[in-house]
Amino acid sequence: MNAEFYQNLTTAALAGEPVDRNVAEQVLSDPDIDILDLLHGAYVVRKSFRGNIVTIHIINNGQNGYCPEDCQYCAQAKSSDSAIHEYPLKSDEEFLKEAKAAYEKGAHRYCMVFAGRGPSRSRVERLGALIRKIKENYPLEVCVSAGLLDADKAAVLREAGLDRLNHNLNTSERHYGSICSTHTYADRRQTLAAARQAGLQLCSGVIVGMKEDPQDLIDVAIELSQLKVESIPVNFLMPIPGNRLTDPQGLTPQYALRVLCLYRFINPQAEIRMAAGREMHLRSLQVMGLYAADSLFLDGYLNTKGDDRRRTLEMIRDAGFTIKSEIPLEQILAGPQNITRPDEPESRTKTVLKDAADLRPCIEKRQ
Numbered sequence: 001m002n003a004e005f006y007q008n009l010t011t012a013a014l015a016g017e018p019v020d021r022n023v024a025e026q027v028l029s030d031p032d033i034d035i036l037d038l039l040h041g042a043y044v045v046r047k048s049f050r051g052n053i054v055t056i057h058i059i060n061n062g063q064n065g066y067c068p069e070d071c072q073y074c075a076q077a078k079s080s081d082s083a084i085h086e087y088p089l090k091s092d093e094e095f096l097k098e099a100k101a102a103y104e105k106g107a108h109r110y111c112m113v114f115a116g117r118g119p120s121r122s123r124v125e126r127l128g129a130l131i132r133k134i135k136e137n138y139p140l141e142v143c144v145s146a147g148l149l150d151a152d153k154a155a156v157l158r159e160a161g162l163d164r165l166n167h168n169l170n171t172s173e174r175h176y177g178s179i180c181s182t183h184t185y186a187d188r189r190q191t192l193a194a195a196r197q198a199g200l201q202l203c204s205g206v207i208v209g210m211k212e213d214p215q216d217l218i219d220v221a222i223e224l225s226q227l228k229v230e231s232i233p234v235n236f237l238m239p240i241p242g243n244r245l246t247d248p249q250g251l252t253p254q255y256a257l258r259v260l261c262l263y264r265f266i267n268p269q270a271e272i273r274m275a276a277g278r279e280m281h282l283r284s285l286q287v288m289g290l291y292a293a294d295s296l297f298l299d300g301y302l303n304t305k306g307d308d309r310r311r312t313l314e315m316i317r318d319a320g321f322t323i324k325s326e327i328p329l330e331q332i333l334a335g336p337q338n339i340t341r342p343d344e345p346e347s348r349t350k351t352v353l354k355d356a357a358d359l360r361p362c363i364e365k366r367q
């Protein structure tokens with residue numbers, strides 16, 4: 001690829017112009033792509049719209065397992081035989097303690113996730129009351145992932161102060177039937193439309209490595225752009241034993257970087273997150289992902305551990321980025337929250353499930 005190829009991509013993204021599908025395919029698949037040139041273009045766009053800031057998200061798995069849906073990538077699905085630590089809905093007190101801890105670790109956004117097809121009206125009202133309490137007590141942005149929602153339920157959450165609703169598209173419309181049979185791509189798109197109608201910001205992303213082809217990843221990136229989604233988690237499939245999808249396809253560190261760059265070019269102004277699986281699939285190139293993406297999860301994912309907290313915060317600092325928090329990064333690094341655990345798993349080479357103390361730190365004592 002000549003310099004003009006990368007320059008054109010960058011210029012178009014800065015001007016908010018769509019990326020031609022053939023060019024998008026080249027970004028993902030052409031062997032002549034120079035990854036550093038591609039990354040440089042993505043970084044120019046990232047810096048222009050998102051600065052040199054990294055936004056930290058911390059996930060709270062509000063209720064683990066018991067999901068009647070059959071998403072093949074998910075350890076909480078009815079079709080999964082994973083060995084996750086299941087539990088019913090956490091108490092408000094537990095959520096509040098965990099929100100405080102997330103704030104003190106540098107989180108800008110607190111993401112509460114609830115397994116299931118979608119919440120009842122009474123569950124939505126209870127969730128609204130919890131959101132109010134969190135917002136009254138901590139200067140956190142709050143995001144909720146709660147399955148399928150209609151506009152009325154989304155309005156209750158918005159009224160309570162919810163900032164953003166997460167509902168991932170995960171893969172393209174064409175490929176959706178291969179990863180889930182209990183709901184459709186259209187159902188997911190409708191939930192995003194309902195959230196938007198209620199005035200919520202949208203968080204919606206993709207999972208890479210589910211036997212899709214590059215066109216599917218391009219379709220999702222374009223759809224997210226058309227929906228003007230504010231936040232895009234780019235997940236890389238983590239193989240959890242017992243799940244139906246356990247074989248990430250075609251995922252190399254350089255391919256993961258190509259995907260992050262493409263998502264930046266197609267969604268230049270969005271918050272793009274190198275999300276689940278960054279440790280396993282970007283491996284030694286993880287820091288390079290931050291030149292395209294501008295956010296990440298700290299402390300692992302719904303059911304799987306991630307890199308040690310200190311390692312992640314040091315990576316951000318060492319690359320010259322800062323974090324979006326009232327608490328300075330150096331202060332967080334120096335604080336008691338960031339003692340490196342001697343038993344930290346090697347999440348770069350294998351999937352390690354969280355235990356009860358990881359999932360419910362405010363009620364389970366470590367040995």
Ligand code: SF4
Binds near residue numbers: 116
């Ligand atoms: S609906 Fe959510 S929790 Fe349930 S199986 Fe699908 S991804 Fe997992």
